[in-house]
Amino acid sequence: MVDLILKAALVFAGMGVALATFQLLRGPDAPNRAVALDVLTLITMPLLVGLAVHAGRIIYLDVALVYAVLAFLGVVALARYYDRGI
Amino acid sequence: MNRLFSFIFITAVLWLLWLVLAGSLNAQEMMTGAVVAVLVTLLRNDGPCLLGGPEILHPRRILYAILYIPYMMRAIILSNLDVAGRILKPQVAINPGIVKVKTRLKSPVGRMVLANSITLTPGTLAVDITGDTMYIHWVDVESRDAEAASRKIAAGFEKYLEVIFG
């Protein structure tokens, strides 16, 4: 039962990845694509934690931790590019 | 007194972070963590702690900080359901605009937490902040008046943050 529910959750996350990728390819300009990048980052983080639970190894959690700390830097760099120049 | 407090406070936070990252409670980890936390705190520049002096550990403030978490969770969930309803309608139901909001908070950290809270609840997004004026993008503009908009968006958070950050 638990496995089945988790599989359904994975299906939803997969549809989310597909839709965000569609927005990434469609977005008319770079800021719209950056929103898609942000959403993809936020979807990937639970996926990394899910992989850690699937493998049963706590060391995998550190990857998600590094992502949570560093992933927003790309979007902030882009914002800075449009704001004042780096 | 103030500097001693900020030294102890920052060391304690760093030590706690070390323990969570190490993920174990045996004596060697705890000793290494304590040494590293003290060293890092000594190496930082010795300005005051960003949050303020010993008064931040006043019981009333801690109580309000703990009460703030469920309030925030409730606000996030309610506004998420609201936005989800808007998305799922066949014709997206929005009425967006950028409104001006005045805040009563004085301390910079309090203003930052208020702006982050407003941004975290879907439906409102802090676009720009100058002094005590915030410009907020609102999915469903209900009032153009700054006074009424402040009451609608910020007052609930401000009630808690005023006590927590003074």
Add this chain to the structure above:
Amino acid sequence: MIYFDLLICLVIVLAGVAAMRSRNLVSAAVMVGVVSLMVSYLFLRMGAPDVAMTEAAIGAGLSTLIFLIAIRRTGEDEG
């Protein structure tokens, strides 16, 4: 699980091709960021947490920053 990995691989290929074909270099930098994000997931799936961590740190933060600095110095549009 395997279908999900295939979806991720498809996303990598699509984002990579779009990055090559894009005329706007800032958009291309964002797409390269997506590629490194997904590659990091694949590394973890194959059981290499250290490589995935490095890819996350370098790919998500640093390489986008360096690309944007270079674009700022040279100009946004290709050709």
Add this chain to the structure above:
Amino acid sequence: MTMPDTPLNLIGAVLTLFGSMFLFLGALGIIRMPDLYNKMQAGTKATTLGNILTLMGLGLLMPGWLPKIVLIILFVLITNPISSHALARAAHKAGLPLAKGSVLDQLREDEDAIAAFEAETQASSGKGVDG
């Protein structure tokens, strides 16, 4: 890895399912909304709640990992508003327009007023130097 059907595991799995539904809704939001600001509202904020629910659910499946997972949630809660605020501010400064149905833009009005005031004072002070 197969999980036993204990009540705690079931609660965790259901939380994860709800969270991933919100992740999906966030991705749907960035497709359906008309302009960047509304996309950000629906996209990056709904995914924050999705993130919290999913991570808490997965943490309930592995109760020993909860401190680290709570730390990840904390980092997400700190960094996510910063990135979306920075992007919205930069986009507004770069002049990205609001969607067609938007009712008002008081930030643009105030910026225009400040620019007009500065131009006026510059013109009058220039005149003063000439005179």
